Amino acid sequence: MIKITPPLDLFDDIHSAETNPAGDGVARLKVQKTAQGKLSPAQQRFNKLLTRVDNLGRQMQDIEQLAASVRGPHLAQISALERAIAQAQAQMLLFLHERLQRKGLSAAQQKSVRGLVQSLLLAAQPEMDEAQWTALHAQYFPPEVQEQQAQERQEAKQQVLDAVAEFLGRPLDLDGINNVDSPQELLKAMMRQMQADREAEQERQAARRAERPPKARQRKAEQHALDAKAALRAIYRQLASALHPDRETDPKERERKSALMSQANAANARGDLVTLLRLQLQAEQVDEAHIARMADEKLAALSLLLKEQVAVLEHEVAEAEMRLSGELGVMVNATMKEAVLTVHLQRLQQEMAHTAEGMQQDLERVRDDAELKRWLREQAALARQQEREEDMLMRFGEFY
Incomplete structure (x- = not known):
């Protein structure tokens, strides 16, 4: 997309206090009312569109200035917090792995711990020694587990394909997306394909319209477009x-x-x-x-x-x-003010800091076996709650 925001040096030059005391970016370009009467509809529309262009240009400048002001410090803080969380995840992973090597956990608890280790492996990878991580990954994701996961991904993929085929009323063309396994990536790929299909259909419709004799309204619109290009x-x-x-x-x-x-x-x-x-x-x-x-x-x-x-x-x-x-x-x-955005950013940073702190507290807590077992029950309850919420969201989406 080509940028069309007015150059800042030109903007500042034209709208200096000397030439434009009111500070209105388009004041000198607008049609002004005269003593003879009101503005015509064409003049009113011209003024309205000028104002809209000016406002949008200012919004582009504002968001670029906003980004320049908050991006660096915020991303540095978020990066540090993400690393603290990843480090805590790596420590929890190693502790749970070590705990599995000792007795004292029931079969159900061992299964729960293995599931947690599997979920932590990918998240903790950046903070772990490569050889150690590779060995743990091979242990917790043996060929039979990987085969089961591949089957689950294939089933999830087929569910998405079936849902899209039902929505479209026809099977989806799978060219280019057969090798996509993640349901999220699959959905994105299909959305891109559906968009391409829509654009192709629009082009076909435009071609059919071009073959028809133009109507008076169409001829008028085409003439206006030619007049606009000529004016420019x-x-x-x-x-x-x-x-x-x-x-x-x-x-x-x-x-x-x-x-x-x-x-x-x-x-x-x-x-x-x-x-x-x-x-x-x-x-x-x-x-x-x-x-x-x-x-x-x-x-x-x-x-x-x-x-x-x-x-x-x-x-x-x-x-x-x-x-x-x-x-x-x-x-x-x-249109967001920097002070408002700063509040939202601080809230996100506080949430991530709270998460990192909570993970460190969990690490201290689970070193006691009784607390570990209570913590496992809490994690299972949280997982069930999250599953219920995701199911409700899916049902809500189907309803609408």
Whole structure:
């Protein structure tokens, strides 16, 4: 996805206190009301879309600044906590393994301990000696266990395939996903495949529509699109003519125009109308009244460009929110204040610190056999509760 956020240096240059005391990012581009009457619908729509582009551009800047401010310290803290948890898991794993070598546990308790060791092996691997981990893995995952797990994965995979086939009303094409074993990865692969199927169907529908004689409404929409491209091209050509650095003899002015021309080229390539209009103002090709004098047909063409710009920016903002949420481990949105996000991050850090502390307390506790047996019962109860909650979530999803 191409970025279309206005360049910061241009933004700051155009909207300095001297040229724009109100600080509104698009104030000089908007159509202003006159004493003669109200704005036309085309003028109102143009102004509304300008404001939306400006707000989304600011949101992109805000989320990037937010990320720069909190990412480093938070990720360093989370990394340290993750390592503390992994170390505690490795210590618990080794203790439980050693305890299995001694008598005093019932068959059910031994089975429970083996299950816990198996679940801890993958989590604790980064904090263990490679040879030691390999030996333990071979002991707790012998060929018969691995075969059973492979069978369970295959059954889970088939359940997902059956559910998707029922949803689609047809068997799913398995090309490219036969070797995926994890149900989660399988689901992701199938979602990608379903998305590709949808896109292919949309392309087929578009091709069929293209073969039909265009209706009046379609011809009008196509004409508007052509008008929009022509309007963008005309603005760019005017700028290119005024800003071409080769026509300047003064070195400083040539350098300034070269920078502006570079911005104009980039804005034109990505269809960024707002930046081109701002550059026109900066180059004094037009004044604030210029847009107000445009015919509604011309404004409608510019509004179509703004609408496309809004769609791209909305996608970029949503993408940035999802990316930062994944990095930080908490939900983030572009309008979130740093103080609010900091509270959420501190809460996550506290939860992880509490987990690490609890694991250390468990390690001390299970060294006593009576406490170990009580702890095993508690772990079994927690596992059953988690299983019930997951089952309820699945049923809830089926209901909806």
